[in-house]
Amino acid sequence: MNVGDERTVSLWASVNVAPDAVPLTRDEQVDVVVVGSGIAGLSVAYELALAGQRVAVIDRGSIGSGMTARTTAHLTSICDDYFSELIALRGRQLARLFYESQSAAIDHIQAVQETEAIACDFRRLPGFLFPSSAGQDGTLERELDAARQIGIAVERTDGLPFEGFSTTPALRYAGQATFHPLKYLQGLAAGIQRRGGALYSDTVVEKVEETSGGVRMTTASGFVVTGIWAVVATNSPINDRVAIHTKQAPYRTYAMSFEIRAGIIADGLYWDTEDPYHYVRLQPGGGERHFLVVGGEDHKTGAVDDAEERFANLTAWSRRLIPDLGAETHRWSGQVMETTDYVGFIGRNPGNERVFVVTGDSGEGMTHGVVAALLIRDVIVNGSSSWQELYEPSRKTTRAIGDYLRENATAIRNFAEYIAPGELDSVEKLGPGEGAIVREGLTKIAAFRDEDGTLYKRSASCTHIGCHVHWNSLERCWDCPCHGSHFAVDGTALNGPAVFPLAGLV
Ligand SMILES: Cc1cc2nc3c(=O)[nH]c(=O)nc-3n(C[C@H](O)[C@H](O)[C@H](O)COP(=O)(O)OP(=O)(O)OC[C@H]3O[C@@H](n4cnc5c(N)ncnc54)[C@H](O)[C@@H]3O)c2cc1C
Ligand code: FES
Structure with a gap:
């Protein structure tokens, strides 16, 4: 354990994803080497193991202890930066493909937890987008119009199960979902191991290289893993100095859980339209226990150091909407990578043939991680995926040039x-x-x-x-x-x- 590892822990953290994983203690040769064991790395490894590939997953910490252990796990097929924005940046066709691919990720999670019999509290739920303070800015109208342009099933509804919101207008999206993220990862890890895959914890990958006809990962302990393909699923890529990092920016985000009595709010995903925004859902705690999980209050990483204020805002927001809320049980924070065009970077690492990268979760990393598994599996096994253009890591995001300049201004200011x-x-x-x-x-x-x-x-x-x-x-x-x-x-x-x-x- 590092000094400083007394960082905050989430509601999920008591689940040990792979207690039998050990550090790498010899050189290894496999078909696919995956670095990173969050939702992305384990999902990619699971799909490839299922397809008959020999896989090894390496993580610098314990398995599943990265940002996936800090998520709030809303599984959504909508764009949380709004479809009206995505259509403006990428056009209707790719916006529709985004919706289809994220929906396919939710369908896939549902299928995997059924096939592998993973008891992870998976539920299909409706998602509600609503204004949580007085005065509307037209977001609902714009999103309704955008959804209709690309053929998404959405309906307008009035009334939410929150204090003072009985007539508040909202958009209702069917077919969203949620689960316990670490119980799901635990099932994936077991599925990988059952198919001969290896999980190495507490092993830092220092170097990822493409060799003639293969790949090579060198670890801090000196052991080397070679393979035919490599997947870098470290949330923020460790193999890329600049190319991808200039197209995305890190945001710190906060989450809390509270006890709540059954029946106070209907099971669902609720997202407000504020900036910074808030989102809330329920989580069964076993027996009669239930939790409310609330998240939001994001800011650019390092811009401020005022977590207590962020938690006070989240608490006030939650208690205003749900006055009967019980005691706080956990508070934690984490980081998301926001891309300048709201879509993740999934595919071949710029300049490489055999090294893939998964990053740019844009706050929807749970479904992005599963999209990555399906996309990368299809490219490795079948030679291509119909989602490659949408998620192409080397794409130029020219129409979001303002954001591009703003994100890079952070670096320029920082050097001063x-x-x-x-x-x-x-x-x-x-x-x-x-x-x-x-x-x-x-x-x-x-x-x-x-x-x-x-x-x-x-x-x-x-x-x-x-x-x-x-x-x-x-x-x-x-x-x-x-x-x-x-x-x-x-x-x-x-x-x-x-x-x-x-x-x-x-
Ligand atoms: C508070 C919060 C709320 C969120 N809410 C949602 C939500 O509701 N819905 C949603 O879809 N998304 C949400 N997200 C985003 C989502 O949780 C993440 O995008 C997702 O979990 C990222 O998964 P990952 O596999 O890419 O990364 P991680 O889970 O971070 O896994 C990466 C792994 O790589 C390992 N690693 C890094 N460097 C090295 C190295 N050099 N050698 C070996 N291993 C290395 C790390 O140890 C880590 O375990 C939220 C995030 C946060 C923080
Ligand atoms: S993360 Fe790039 S300079 Fe620190």
Whole structure:
């Protein structure tokens, strides 16, 4: 365990996805090497194992402990950045294909949990889009029109099961779903192992290379896994320095769970149209226990360090809508990668033939991960997929050029921080449990003092391409605003694209 791994835990975290997974202790040769064991990596590995490929999955932590352990698991076929926007950026045909592919992902999850007999609380539910504060901005009308343009089944309805919302207009989308994400991953992991696939935990992949006719992954422990194909499913790609990272941006997002009595709200997925937005659903807790899971209050990673305020907003929003809500049980945060055209990047890594990448979840990473499994399986097994153009990682998103410039402005602004003063002028001013950027001579230090008084000093320069990290006091880690790397207080890389730890200081 890294110092700093006392990060927040989610409602799901008590489920151990693959207790028997062990670190890699020898060189391996397989057909497909997958790095990353979240919904994307395990779904890809499961499909390929089913298709008769020898697969190995490698993860730097325990299996399924990445962002999938922090999700709220709404399984939706709609675009959460709105179909009216997606049509404007990619046209009607691709917007329709987006809907079809995300719907196919939900159908597939339903089929897999049935075939593998995974008890993961999967339910088909309607999804409701609604304005949660006074005054409408026309979003419902625009989305109704967009849905009709591309043939999505949606109906207008009035009234939601929330206090004061008995006549509020909403859009009702049929055929959405939800489940317990880690129970589902547990079933996938078992399915992979039953078909001869190997799961390696606590093994950091440092390098992904394409060789003549194959691929090679080198791990920090020195062992090498070779294969015919590689899939990089690390949420934020560790094998790409720039190409994809300039087309997506990391956002920190927050979630909470509360106890709730059965019958207070109807089982469903509820999404408001606010900015930042909120979304809510129910989760059975076993027996008479039920939870309400609420999420939202996103902001660009590293832009602010005000988690308590975000949780206060989520609590106030939830209790305003559901005054009978019970006690809070969990609060946690995580990160999503927002692409400039709202569609993930799934397919061949730019410049590679045999290396695939899955990223750009856009807050819909659960279905994106399953789309990736179907798309990559079809390309490897059958040579092509009808979804390749839509999700093509090397596509140019020219019409979203404003967003492209805005996302890259983060990096430009960030480099200017190197010449600004530190947040503290001396590490002596750091209290117990506090982290801050401190200037020492010409160097910026990411400094943290633990409750015992031990001081951790690391370079503040992110090991991806050198942006300046920011302190996250909720998760007690260093977040990089440029492309989403996270580091523990001892410098260990916790989230890609960075692979290597923050440099130690002499
Ligand atoms: C609070 C929150 C709410 C969300 N709500 C929803 C929702 O309602 N619906 C939805 O569809 N999506 C939602 N999302 C998004 C969704 O959860 C994610 O997009 C999805 O789980 C990402 O899955 P993944 O497999 O790509 O990544 P991960 O689950 O993060 O898996 C990547 C894995 O790669 C490993 N890794 C990284 N680097 C290396 C390395 N160098 N070597 C070896 N292993 C490495 C990591 O340890 C990790 O386990 C939410 C996300 C958050 C944080
Ligand atoms: S994540 Fe790219 S520079 Fe830090």
